Amino acid sequence: MKVLVLNAGSSSQKSCLYDLSSEVLPEVPPHPLWEAEIDWTYQQGQAELKVKTAAGTSKKSFPSQSRRADTLEMLKTLWSGETQVIEHPQEIDIVGHRVVHGGDEYQQSTLVTPKLKEAIARLSTFAPIHNPANLQGIEAIEDILGNVPQVAVFDTAFHSQLPPAAYTYPIPYELLQKGIRRYGFHGISHEYCAHRAAKILDCNLKELRLITCHLGNGCSLAAIRNGHSINTTMGFTPLEGLMMGSRSGSIDPGILLHLLRNCNYTVDELDHLLNRDSGLLGISGVSNDLRQITAAIDRGNPQAQLALDIYIHRLRSCIASMLPSIGGLDAIIFTAGMGENSALIRSAACEGFGFLGWKIDRHKNESAPLDADIATSDSTVRILVIHTQEDWAIAQACWQQQIKN
Ligand code: AMP
16 A cells, blocks of 8 residues: 655745555554655755655755645656656645644544635634645645545644643633644654553553653654543644744743734734744844754853753743643653653753652663663663654555545
């Protein structure tokens, strides 16, 4: 069974093709047959396309026409040119899409229908960059493959069991009825990591109390009990919660009122300030990338040090805020760019909980762990590093959908 996955970001489009047996899913994620990515940030008006297969890699740039047309260009490399891995587009059995916002209506992976497309378009008001990009990916596939089954896998779905006290903002109740509530994001990653953690620990997920820390360019935590997310740090938008690469995370909303009222900020300027000019970048003035921040700290840059200190302070505070809802903890999981690669972030986060007996094995932490437990044997919680595989999680959802039918 050939499963194509499309994962649309704000300025990139990633995609991969898996070849799966229709009998059973592999325990360990297999390597895709073909992986591709378009990057629209590379040069104004240009799209940069990278493709990787077992035969090698290719890279080219071309004038960007539209997201939909560029995506078609990317998909053509599946059946033509040096990266060809299939004879005809019709060999693709099913296509899965990461869709950022499913609102409170879509609580699980769903087959794409005209009604679902309307809902994704309607929910674009809540995810103005991502949902339209997701829809364009769906339409690009319709252009080439007609009515091949397509599955939408929602980033919000894993958080659909948040209790009302966790999802409701303390603002007038009418706004809740207008959809202004906490939804949570990164759900595909949090859910994948929870399942993988249960495998690594050889336990039933329903019996585990977990905190998953997705620390990439965007950062969020989920508190998981009975296999569901019951608390999370992102909210109505992916701006709430932890400090991030260039996003502020939670700040006093009074600051926004002040900037609007007294400093002549426009709404677009505020948007830019909070999403692009804040976080590690905004404080350090160096970069949104942790590697650049630590290099600047080594050169004695005090603002870079402050950025890291705030990041750790807020990470610890948010981890602590997850604990009461799950009534204890069996394992904490670090994933995504910083969570998977930074021994410093993992040890600093856990150090704050040394008084509760959380203990990292220094040697394991520093030897590039992957899908591994890095806690000491006498630690009161297991501390795991898991490579998040959102594309594989989407492919699994497609496989299940195909088997059902
Ligand atoms: P992601 O959004 O998951 O791709 O994560 C991207 C972020 O991960 C980058 O901006 C870096 O801050 C961080 N990152 C990636 N590799 C490393 C590394 N080796 N050490 C520290 N941070 C890293």
